[in-house]
Every structure is written in structure tokens, then in C-alpha cells.
Amino acid sequence: AQTVTQSQPEMSVQEAETVTLSCTYDTSESNYYLFWYKQPPSRQMILVIRQEAYKQQNATENRFSVNFQKAAKSFSLKISDSQLGDTAMYFCAFMTDTGTASKLTFGTGTRLQVTL
Amino acid sequence: ETGVTQSPTHLIKTRGQQVTLRCSSQSGHNTVSWYQQALGQGPQFIFQYYREEENGRGNFPPRFSGLQFPNYSSELNVNALELDDSALYLCASSSFRGYGYTFGSGTRLTVV
Numbered sequence: 001a002q003t004v005t006q007s008q009p010e011m012s013v014q015e016a017e018t019v020t021l022s023c024t025y026d027t028s029e030s031n032y033y034l035f036w037y038k039q040p041p042s043r044q045m046i047l048v049i050r051q052e053a054y055k056q057q058n059a060t061e062n063r064f065s066v067n068f069q070k071a072a073k074s075f076s077l078k079i080s081d082s083q084l085g086d087t088a089m090y091f092c093a094f095m096t097d098t099g100t101a102s103k104l105t106f107g108t109g110t111r112l113q114v115t116l
Numbered sequence: 117e118t119g120v121t122q123s124p125t126h127l128i129k130t131r132g133q134q135v136t137l138r139c140s141s142q143s144g145h146n147t148v149s150w151y152q153q154a155l156g157q158g159p160q161f162i163f164q165y166y167r168e169e170e171n172g173r174g175n176f177p178p179r180f181s182g183l184q185f186p187n188y189s190s191e192l193n194v195n196a197l198e199l200d201d202s203a204l205y206l207c208a209s210s211s212f213r214g215y216g217y218t219f220g221s222g223t224r225l226t227v228v
Contacts, residue, residue, distance in 0.1 A: 004158075035216050043204060045159070045219035052214060091158050095213060101172020102213030103149065106158030 002027045002094050006107035013082045014115055020067075021077045021110045023092030030054075031097040034068065034075045035104070040088040048090070051075065053097075079112075087114045118143055120220035122207050128226045129197050137192040137223045139207030145218070146211060148190040150182060153204040153222070165190055194225075202227045 003026045013019035025034070036048040051059045051068050059066050063083075067076045079086055089111050093104040121140045129135050141148050147166045151159035161174035165184035179195040188209070194201055204224050208217035 033214050033216070037219075042221060043224075044221040045206065045208070045217075047216045047218070050214070050216050093158075095216075097213070099172070101164045102147065102210065103161040103164060103172055103174065104151075104159070104208075104217065105161070108156075108158050 002029075002032075002096065002105045004092050004094050004105050004107035006092055006110050008110045009108075010111045010113070012113045012115060013079075015082055015084060017082055018078060018080045019082055019112065021079075021090050021092075021112065023075045023077070023107060025073050025075065025092070025094050027073070027094065027096070029096055029098060033095040033097065034066075035093040035095065036064070036066070036075075036077045037091045037093060037106075038086075038088045039091060039109075045091070049077065082114045084114050084116075086112060088112060120207055120209050120218050122205075122220035122223050124223060125221065126224045126226075128228060131197055131199060131227055133197050134193065134195045135197060135225065137194075137205050137207075137225070139190045139192070139209075139220060141188045141190065141207075141209030142218045144211055145209035146188055147213075148184055148188060148207060148209045149217065150190070150192045151206040151208065152176075153206055155203070159206055162192070197227045199227050201225065 034051045092107040149164040150162040153159040164172040204222045208219045
């Protein structure tokens with residue numbers, strides 16, 4: 001079974017600064033997908049960024065980028081130029097590329113607070 | 117395009133009762149999944165439907181059941197409610213697994 005670990009329960013960053021959220025996972029598969037989701041107080045999970053395991057190039061989406069280290073099974077999220085609206089819970093998630101069900105396995109989340 | 121909508125937003129039920137939660141998937145999405153998110157935890161996979169058939173299930177008892185309709189909307193039914201069923205229930209839809217899922221805002225269920 002796959003597991004996802006987020007070792008930072010809470011983090012704080014000042015506006016305009018850069019912050020990195022950590023995520024490690026465990027799997028025996030070679031093809032899979034990794035995601036970062038953001039959950040603000042409105043409760044809706046919002047997809048921030050996605051990475052396909054067979055692609056070595058790290059994904060980027062505007063101010064968000066990942067550092068994907070497949071051998072180390074690490075998938076960290078870097079947020080540049082942090083904004084107050086980035087305040088939220090951030091969840092790392094894994095999805096297998098095999099089998100019939102495309103379920104997401106989530107970590108326990110990191111609560112990010114962006115301050116003035 | 118419309119996103120994923122869930123109803124109701126909040127619900128209070130008594131232990132032993134039954135509840136039905138509803139979800140309208142995003143246009144063009146044929147796969148819908150349901151997740152349970154306990155307070156302070158990450159979402160846990162309940163089950164998934166693809167073209168009206170359940171094609172995956174997490175570690176949840178049979179009293180958690182579902183349906184998917186021809187228009188790809190879905191229902192989650194929970195029988196014999198227990199206090200531990202109190203959680204946020206999230207519905208998510210997708211057209212292709214690699215794209216990830218689009219989530220709704222969830223239904224907050226409280227069992228008393």
C-alpha cells in the first residue's frame with residue numbers, strides 16, 4: 001500500500017518570501033502521479049500542481065514549483081512570493097497509474113500561515 | 117464550465133439514522149470518487165464510480181454505499197450512522213486520472 005508523509009504540521013512565512021513544504025511517499029510502483037492540493041477555510045480542495053513520475057522535469061505553475069526526487073521518493077512544494085491568499089492547508093497526494101481505481105492517497109497536511 | 121457541486125452543505129443526524137449526500141460532477145467528467153475527511157486529517161478514499169459501476173473501494177464498511185447516474189452525478193448513502201461518521205464528505209470528479217480530481221466544497225455531517 002502506498003503511504004504519503006508530510007512531516008511539517010504547521011509552517012509560517014512572511015508575505016513575499018519563499019517557503020518549501022515537504023512530502024515523502026512510499027510505493028513500489030514506477031509509474032504514478034503526484035499532486036499538491038490546497039484547502040482554504042472554504043473547504044474546497046484546489047489542485048495546485050501535478051507531476052507525472054515518468055517525467056524528470058519538475059512541474060511549475062506560476063509561483064508554485066516542485067522538487068521531484070524519484071529515487072528519494074520526495075516531492076516538495078515551493079511557493080515563491082507568498083501571498084496572504086496562500087494561507088491554507090496543503091495536502092500532498094499520490095495516485096497510482098495502474099489498476100482500475102484512480103484513488104488519491106493523501107498525507108496529513110501542512111497548515112501554512114502567510115503573515116504581513 | 118461548472119465545477120463539482122455538493123448538497124447539502126451541512127447536515128446533523130442522530131446515531132442510527134441513514135443519510136444521503138449528493139454530488140453533481142463537473143461537465144465532461146465520467147469518474148466520481150467520494151472521500152471522508154475527519155477533523156485535522158487528510159481525506160480518506162471511500163469508493164469510486166466509473167460509468168455507473170463501482171470500480172474501487174477503500175477500507176469502509178458496507179453500510180457506506182453509492183450510486184452514479186447516467187448524467188454522472190452521484191450519491192453517497194450511509195446507513196446506521198455512528199458518531200465516528202462525523203466528518204467532511206468530499207466528492208471529486210475526473211476525466212482522466214493523470215489530471216487529478218476536481219473537488220466539491222463538501223458536506224459537513226455531524227452525528228449526535
